[in-house]
Amino acid sequence: MNRALNFNAGPAALPEAVLAEAEKNWLNFNHSGMAVMELSHRSKEYETIHEQAILLLRDLLSIPDSYEILFLQGGASLQFSMVPMNLLTEGKAGNYILTGVWAEKALKEAEKVGETFISASSKTQQYKSIPTVNAKTSENAAYLHITSNNTIYGTQWQHFPANEGIPLVADMSSDLLSRKLTIENFDLIYAGAQKNLGPSGVTVVIIQKELLSRSSNHLPTMLNYNTYATHNSLYNTPPTLAIYLLKLVLEWAKELGxxxxxxxxxxxxxxxxxxxxxxxxxxxxxxxxxxxxxxxxxxxxxxxxxxxxxxxxxxxxxxxxxxxxxxxxxxxxxxxxxxxxxxxxxxxxxxxxxxxxxx
Missing domain, CATH: 3.90.1150.10 (Aspartate Aminotransferase, domain 1)
Known part of the structure; x- marks a missing residue:
């Protein structure tokens, strides 16, 4: 069968080898007599998939032990709300650099939670570039949020803002795993999987453990990062099939080099x-x-x-x-x-x- 010449922005093409491997195990994963999506998320078979996905991510991205790796649902759009809900403490402001529609949407959700500040923007230039000036952060900055790659306008950060003691948060939905990163330069990274990591349905969050202390106990359980960190992203049923395909994509990436x-x-x-x-x-x-x-x-x-x-x-x-x-x-x-x-x-x-x- 000829594969489509698929240039979709997302959900995007998956590696053919990944799809072939999934097809091979579609009806009977690891001699269980069940498909992956039929496995209990508490079973040993699924636990192995889950842990391998986390270990592969940590290995490929060189993620230090001081960071938690979480698997969530709701896509990057839910993270637009979860980031300020967990990190935007009283008296602080969420700082945002606007480089496109998705950054605007993230800012809009943060405005519903608390104080915000626009550190830089290229909107008046029709989002044709990444702001080159050093971002001016507010004195009470809780964090600085960027969108690393802008799918609509075709722009991408080539050099990231200096941290300078303010947590750097990055929406990397469309370029995580596409290039080498120094994870320690970021305090929180989130990414919907459907570009480079796997299929839609799972969102990866990489968060500095120290940041978890900001999350209030008064937050709804499923909107609190600590819920996922404490329960290894298994507090409730995770998107098991999406995580399995994520694991296969990570294996493919490792085999590729x-x-x-x-x-x-x-x-x-x-x-x-x-x-x-x-x-x-x-x-x-x-x-x-x-x-x-x-x-x-x-x-x-x-x-x-x-x-x-x-x-x-x-x-x-x-x-x-x-x-x-x-x-x-x-x-x-x-x-x-x-x-x-x-x-x-x-x-x-x-x-x-x-x-x-x-x-």
């Missing part, structure tokens, strides 16, 4: 598409400024809407999936997460060059 190899592959894929844009003599117009370009989401437009519609129509006929830009900005977007084969990116670049010749 880890983040060193993955980062190099992602740089290669991004270069192929950005070269196609930059060498088009203005036919393809990249949205993001060069120094802020994302290696996960390549956003671009064409000379006018009629040509853009023709491009998307022809691309669909050629088998390319998910190249429409986000509904809020239009244009085109190619999402090239970890599982995207280099060969598919080459095919897209070739199509872009061919389309330009005929138009």
């Amino acid at each position: 880890g983040l060193t190899v993955i980062e190099k592959r992602n740089e290669e894929k991004a270069k192929i598409l950005y070269d196609a844009i930059d060498c088009s003599e203005g036919f393809y117009l990249g949205h993001a400024e060069k120094e802020s370009r994302s290696k996960m989401n390549v956003t671009f437009n064409l000379p006018d809407e009629e040509i853009a519609r023709s491009f998307l129509h022809q691309a669909k006929k050629e088998g390319f999936i998910g190249l429409n830009g986000h509904r809020s900005v239009g244009g085109c977007r190619a999402s090239i997460y970890n599982a995207m084969p280099v060969e598919h990116v080459f095919q897209l670049a070739a199509f872009m060059k061919k389309f330009r010749r005929y138009n």
